Amino acid sequence: MKKLDQDDMKRQNRSTVFQIIKQHQPISRAAIAKQTGMSPTTVSRIIAEFSDEGYVVDMEEQASAGRGRKSTLIRLREHSVLSVGVQIDREFGMLAIVDVQGNVMTSTSFAREPGEAAETTARRIGGKLTELVEGSGMDRCRLVGLGIGVPGIVNVEDGTVRLSVQLGWREVGLAGMITETTGLPVVVDNELKLKGLAEQLRGAAQGSSRTVLLGFGHGVGSALIRRGEIYRGATNSAGEIAHMMMNPQGMMCDCGNVGCLQTFITIPSLLSEARKMEPIDTFGELFEQWQSGKRWASFLLEQALVYMAMTVNNVVSMYNPDRVIVSGEMIDPYPEIYEALVDLCRTKYIWEPLRGTFSISRSDLARHGVLIGSGLVAQNVYFQLN
Numbered sequence: 001m002k003k004l005d006q007d008d009m010k011r012q013n014r015s016t017v018f019q020i021i022k023q024h025q026p027i028s029r030a031a032i033a034k035q036t037g038m039s040p041t042t043v044s045r046i047i048a049e050f051s052d053e054g055y056v057v058d059m060e061e062q063a064s065a066g067r068g069r070k071s072t073l074i075r076l077r078e079h080s081v082l083s084v085g086v087q088i089d090r091e092f093g094m095l096a097i098v099d100v101q102g103n104v105m106t107s108t109s110f111a112r113e114p115g116e117a118a119e120t121t122a123r124r125i126g127g128k129l130t131e132l133v134e135g136s137g138m139d140r141c142r143l144v145g146l147g148i149g150v151p152g153i154v155n156v157e158d159g160t161v162r163l164s165v166q167l168g169w170r171e172v173g174l175a176g177m178i179t180e181t182t183g184l185p186v187v188v189d190n191e192l193k194l195k196g197l198a199e200q201l202r203g204a205a206q207g208s209s210r211t212v213l214l215g216f217g218h219g220v221g222s223a224l225i226r227r228g229e230i231y232r233g234a235t236n237s238a239g240e241i242a243h244m245m246m247n248p249q250g251m252m253c254d255c256g257n258v259g260c261l262q263t264f265i266t267i268p269s270l271l272s273e274a275r276k277m278e279p280i281d282t283f284g285e286l287f288e289q290w291q292s293g294k295r296w297a298s299f300l301l302e303q304a305l306v307y308m309a310m311t312v313n314n315v316v317s318m319y320n321p322d323r324v325i326v327s328g329e330m331i332d333p334y335p336e337i338y339e340a341l342v343d344l345c346r347t348k349y350i351w352e353p354l355r356g357t358f359s360i361s362r363s364d365l366a367r368h369g370v371l372i373g374s375g376l377v378a379q380n381v382y383f384q385l386n
């Protein structure tokens with residue numbers, strides 16, 4: 001491990017103090033020193049820097065009963081730090097401007113061609129960001145960075161998308177391209193990891209110290225968030241469960257193995273099976289066929305539900321979380337699917353000793369989760385680097 005030099009220490013201290021103000025504002029210098037274990041002098045120096053940079057303001061607190069002295073509390077200046085959160089998916093992209101609390105100030109979306117080159121998507125993002133900033137009348141100087149969530153495996157160190165089957169990208173230097181079209185420092189990460197982080201900080205998993213987020217949709221994946229930190233593994237691939245082998249006699253997977261999890265439960269694999277029976281285009285149509293009692297649709301969806309419940313059990317056995325959030329295009333719009341999944345988990349598929357050790361819920365943030373997570377991560381990087 002790299003030894004921390006003095007500059008690293010300063011950056012780390014700034015970031016720590018900023019996080020504490022963000023979480024506990026308004027707060028006194030003394031309380032910050034107490035919580036961080038830093039000396040009052042160090043805390044005062046950092047606050048003075050933040051104040052000069054326009055991030056924090058002092059507010060005077062009335063003396064508490066019995067004491068004559070007034071103490072000064074610090075709070076963040078409203079909208080002093082903003083960032084851009086971006087989500088890139090197969091057929092669309094979304095952008096939002098996010099404040100330090102993770103509130104979405106304004107957002108927009110754009111259509112993209114499946115398989116579109118990264119350079120084209122980067123140009124679209126540059127154009128949309130300019131429209132968004134001009135339309136909202138906010139000061140572009142307040143944007144400290146931009147975070148992007150993509151489906152696939154990402155090298156977070158250099159912002160390269162190593163492989164995204166859904167976007168059709170391999171070894172794409174995305175961060176550099178977006179910096180070129182927006183002029184902002186850029187961080188790139190896997191979308192489920194960012195969504196999980198957002199749910200723990202701002203959504204359905206607030207108060208949880210070990211959150212698992214599962215995504216069921218065009219792909220299948222999971223993310224583990226431990227006390228506000230994304231668990232990454234050695235190459236940021238922790239939680240990539242799509243190619244866990246479930247059945248050696250199963251169907252061929254596009255990765256070259258057989259019986260991978262994704263061959264049982266993703267939207268494309270379910271649709272390709274469904275089309276053997278009827279010419280349907282979307283998962284919504286398959287869902288309607290199930291609801292209307294079509295036998296073939298029941299076989300398909302109920303088998304998928306069993307594999308989803310097995311996935312919850314397998315992931316929970318591996319990570320031992322206190323909270324599980326299930327999300328994605330197969331869950332968010334369909335309460336019936338969510339209820340059926342929870343029922344299978346409760347009655348059958350969760351290993352006995354783990355029952356009752358975690359709670360399960362849907363996502364609170366749904367379509368804004370990735371935007372909020374990517375915006376907040378961009379702010380954290382900014383405070384660690386400056």
Ligand SMILES: [Zn+2]
Nearest residue numbers: 243253255260
């Ligand atoms: Zn596979």
